[in-house]
Amino acid sequence: MTSVSPILTLRDIRVTFPDNNGGLRALDGVSFETFPREFVAVIGPSGSGKTTLLRTVAGLLAPTNGEVRFAHPSRPRIGMVFQQSNLMPWRTVIQNITLPLEMDGNSQARAKAQELIELVGLQGFEDNWPRELSGGMAQRVAIARALIHDPDLLLLDEPFGSLDALTRERMGAELSRIWQARQKTVIMVTHSIGEALFLADRVLVLSARPGKIKLDLKVGLPRPRQDEMRYTTRFGKLARQLKDAIE
Numbered sequence: 040m041t042s043v044s045p046i047l048t049l050r051d052i053r054v055t056f057p058d059n060n061g062g063l064r065a066l067d068g069v070s071f072e073t074f075p076r077e078f079v080a081v082i083g084p085s086g087s088g089k090t091t092l093l094r095t096v097a098g099l100l101a102p103t104n105g106e107v108r109f110a111h112p113s114r115p116r117i118g119m120v121f122q123q124s125n126l127m128p129w130r131t132v133i134q135n136i137t138l139p140l141e142m143d144g145n146s147q148a149r150a151k152a153q154e155l156i157e158l159v160g161l162q163g164f165e166d167n168w169p170r171e172l173s174g175g176m177a178q179r180v181a182i183a184r185a186l187i188h189d190p191d192l193l194l195l196d197e198p199f200g201s202l203d204a205l206t207r208e209r210m211g212a213e214l215s216r217i218w219q220a221r222q223k224t225v226i227m228v229t230h231s232i233g234e235a236l237f238l239a240d241r242v243l244v245l246s247a248r249p250g251k252i253k254l255d256l257k258v259g260l261p262r263p264r265q266d267e268m269r270y271t272t273r274f275g276k277l278a279r280q281l282k283d284a285i286e
């Protein structure tokens with residue numbers, strides 16, 4: 040066993056939203072650690088608090104109880120990608136990617152964006168408009184935009200949820216490649232068991248509301264992951280374990 044210390048620790052997180060009925064408990068007693076360069080997938084039924092969990096980690100939401108602790112002395116840089124790419128329609132691909140840096144007045148924005156455009160495979164589309172992109176391409180732009188700050192932690196909320204199955208598999212393979220190249224720590228919400236297993240080192244299964252961690256599954260499949268792996272007995276067994284935990 041290595042003794043790497045976690046970059047993120049959640050301890051006994053509870054999130055209750057006010058309602059007319061004593062409060063809606065979205066998360067209850069969620070505790071886990073995330074280690075540097077780890078790829079963690081979060082899976083669970085709709086309404087189990089997955090988005091709430093990411094928002095809590097991002098600091099967009101204060102937990103009702105419990106603690107989110109980072110190993111960094113200051114809050115780490117966080118990049119987020121949502122189900123919809125949320126691109127600015129009046130800005131080109133490259134202008135969308137540089138946006139977060141322009142807000143900081145960073146003069147190297149364009150050079151950094153160009154590098155990311157290559158990383159996500161969008162060469163030649165720098166000056167296209169969002170409306171000219173397919174769903175998969177738009178999500179690549181969103182991923183590049185999230186990476187431009189060189190975040191320590193990448194939070195992905197069903198980033199491929201709006202894509203068709205084949206595009207989704209291709210994007211998964213791309214994300215795996217990007218993650219390997221950039222060595223980021225990733226927490227990704229998905230509702231696809233196959234996607235979680237293909238990408239992650241660990242899969243956290245949330246129970247139905249209020250979300251608790253029902254299973255923390257170590258994936259342990261060799262890397263780099265190959266497409267054929269999806270059809271192996273080992274993959275099938277892990278998928279079965281996840282499916283049983285979700286149901």
Ligand SMILES: Nc1ncnc2c1ncn2[C@@H]1O[C@H](COP(=O)(O)OP(=O)(O)O)[C@@H](O)[C@H]1O
Nearest residue numbers: 056063065084085086087088089090091092248
């Ligand atoms: N801002 C909010 N105010 C009130 N209720 C919320 C809010 N955000 C989420 N919820 C409720 O909390 C529960 C968990 O939501 P969410 O985290 O979006 O689940 P998931 O992403 O797993 O589908 C749901 O019942 C949802 O309606």
Ligand SMILES: [Mg+2]
Nearest residue numbers: 089090091196
């Ligand atoms: Mg959600």
